[in-house]
Amino acid sequence: MIARLFKRFSPLVVLLLGILFSQLALAQDATGIPGIPAFTVTPGEGDGVQEYSVTLQILALMTALTFLPAMLMMMTSFTRIIVVFAILRQALGLQATPSNQILLGLALFLSIFIMKPVLEEANRVGLQPYLQEEVTSLEAVALASQPFKKFMMEQTRESDLALFMRMADEQYQTPEDVSFWVLMPAFVTSELKTAFQIGFILFIPFLIIDMVVASVLMAMGMMMLSPIIISLPFKIMLFVLVDGWALIMGTLAASYGI
Template sequence: MRKNNWIAAALAVFSLCFAMFVTPMAWAAQGDTGTAASSVTVSEMQSEAGSTKMVLSKGGGSGIPAFSVTVNPDGSEDYSVTLQILALMTALGFLPAIVILMTSFTRIVVVMSILRQAMGLQQTPSNQVIIGIALFLTFFIMSPVLDRINNEAVQPYINEQMTATEALQAAQDPLRQFMLKQTRVKDLETFVNMSGSSATDPQEVPMTVLIPAFVTSELKTAFQIGFMLFLPFLIIDLVVASVLMAMGMMMLSPMIVSLPFKLMLFVLVDGWNLILSTLAGSFGT
């Protein structure tokens, strides 16, 4: 039995040594073959590409055709599909910020949060419900803008009627028009002066200046709407607190008594219909 154990151990050590020495040699041989084939492929693709210049290289200067920039006859440059996909995947990381700060999402979320606070409801509706309502209402409000982006930028790019750079520029125009329509002139002038830009026409303002001006205007508008929503509920709180003080019930919280009256008032005036329709109509799209 002990002899058999030593034989098994010796075979295991031999197998391990064989794997350590033979496997790297096989990988090296495979790598040399792959390099030769790759160099032939790169040479053929370089001869066929003509006006394509490689932006990434490895080894002795052989380029990677997937990462290339094609020079057009007019001097402009088109990036390869791989680079376009890489840029798109990178841009997806900024998608939440784009949805929140470049659409109607901010105004809707702030107004809904102020409404919940004014009614005295701490967790009803929950944050998930508020964000869901704001998201789908944003899709409803932004649908004309999204349709324009699809018709003027996405579809022409899919049909190869324009380059990626031209499609990106065409997609910015409908979104720029929407943000300019909702941005106050004072806020826009403030950020233009802070940036030191010499733009005199709002259409010439860069997106880096327009976006913070738009967010500032949205926050101001949201707080104005929230203030108007807060007033009727504040009046109910004051009336209930005065009645309780007159009755000598100072130990009873006015919030507990006023909450049913707030809910009754909100339901009787069809509050959700009024608020959501008012929010959608406030953008005037």
């Protein structure tokens, strides 16, 4: 709910902030009192790189926050995890248990656990040098993106990457040269393919239970009784006895080499 409200009203907030900063700039011109600059560009030393003011960086950051959900799905393990959880719930025959909020929370924190080495590396090579004013903001973004790019490249199938390279009509000599705009859709395609493979394996034992229960009910002449009502307790019992949640979590983490 909060995310939807923020996504809806964030452009309005950015507009209001822009108006506020412009009014402060006008007040400075009228009174001569120093205020917050609405636009400041600082040229680099000899390399031609320009640094924008902190005010514009904040505005750009607030605007970029609206893309966080898409970035979460496109650049992390979240997609594979949430798709597997959804298929698992469907295989168990449970329509709303666990709820969507619980599944999203599990997927989010498991994604953080899996992505922890990548996040730590991005913090070490990109964020910390920027906070210590050793690199510019653009250089920090480029450095911090390299661990994510390496992670995505390791999880992307060559066939999927080649497909989007043909669609973009681009060729790359080394993996480091691959553009993010080509790598991200290839990565998501590979994640979906892997998630459905894991989901297929999860579906098999529960499907066998459904078939056995349906055959028994038909043999007993109880064709009006839904097999789902009878098979559901058996599927839940099987899932609990084999410690299913631990197996699912371990399998998803192991699929990323953890």
